[in-house]
Amino acid sequence: MYNILICDDEADIVSALKIYLSVEGYNVYTAQNGAEALSVIRENDIHLLLLDIMMPVKNGLDTIHELRRSSNIPVIIITAKSEDADKILGLDLGADDYITKPFNPMEVRARVRSQLRRYMQFGAGRDAGSDYILTVGGISLDERSHTVTLDGEPVSLTPTQYEILRFFMRNTDKILTPADIYRAVWNEEPLGSENTVAVHIRHLREKLEINPSYPRYLRVVWGHGYMMPKKD
Numbered sequence: 001m002y003n004i005l006i007c008d009d010e011a012d013i014v015s016a017l018k019i020y021l022s023v024e025g026y027n028v029y030t031a032q033n034g035a036e037a038l039s040v041i042r043e044n045d046i047h048l049l050l051l052d053i054m055m056p057v058k059n060g061l062d063t064i065h066e067l068r069r070s071s072n073i074p075v076i077i078i079t080a081k082s083e084d085a086d087k088i089l090g091l092d093l094g095a096d097d098y099i100t101k102p103f104n105p106m107e108v109r110a111r112v113r114s115q116l117r118r119y120m121q122f123g124a125g126r127d128a129g130s131d132y133i134l135t136v137g138g139i140s141l142d143e144r145s146h147t148v149t150l151d152g153e154p155v156s157l158t159p160t161q162y163e164i165l166r167f168f169m170r171n172t173d174k175i176l177t178p179a180d181i182y183r184a185v186w187n188e189e190p191l192g193s194e195n196t197v198a199v200h201i202r203h204l205r206e207k208l209e210i211n212p213s214y215p216r217y218l219r220v221v222w223g224h225g226y227m228m229p230k231k232d
Contacts, residue, residue, distance in 0.1 A: 002027065003028075003029060003045055004046070005030070005044075005048070005050070007030070007033070007036070008050075008055070009055045014030050017050060018030065020103070020108050024112075024113075026112075033056055034058030035058040038066060041067065047073060047116060047119065048112060048116055049074070050112075051063060052078045053077060053078070060090065064094050065094075067094075068094040073119065074096045074097075074115035075090075076099055076112065077091075078098070078099060079100055080100065080101050088199060094158065097111055097115060098196075099111055117187075119159045138150055141165060141166055143166070146162060148162065150208055155208065158203075161203060161204050167181060168217075171228070172228050172229065173227065174227065175225050179193065201226060217229075
């Protein structure tokens with residue numbers, strides 16, 4: 001059974017989300033602010049965090065920043081449709097996805113399932129057979145151990161970053177649109193997904209490129225999308 005933490009200071013929102021997720025069989029914890037959420041995560045084996053941005057004591061953005069120092073559990077931001085800047089900033093700090101108020105129960109369940117599946121696969125160390133090591137330039141990705149190295153040095157990636165990189169490395173020399181990437185990694189249709197993909201790719205560049213402003217591995221094809229050349 002997966003343990004999900006809902007962190008929001010609005011009781012009605014917490015109650016609604018708890019109903020949606022409990023029906024799916026998840027064990028649900030709750031918190032009213034970021035400080036409480038971090039305490040719950042320290043004391044319990046939490047697999048996913050649903051996190052509001054605007055809260056007292058410790059807001060969602062500060063919570064993500066502190067959480068990412070020690071944990072890669074998936075974080076889905078809870079925002080209003082008008083809070084585009086908060087969505088981007090949350091993704092920039094390390095959140096994996098977002099849902100907007102008012103909630104569509106089916107969307108909430110689908111996004112939670114998608115993030116949990118990716119997170120558990122990332123840590124499961126599945127044997128992918130003999131062809132499990134992908135290499136592009138100095139990047140090596142081991143699909144068996146779910147590890148990545150750059151010029152022999154380990155690179156720490158979130159599950160979402162890992163899946164995006166793997167998609168690129170399995171599709172070298174191909175132009176991949178943001179929609180292509182979103183479908184492959186999130187397993188759902190892309191609706192306004194360009195900013196989400198762009199933020200995750202920016203994080204990947206910061207970890208993989210010597211100069212992220214002049215990327216060697218994850219290049220922009222203006223007007224079309226991105227491409228990872230097989231050879232520089």
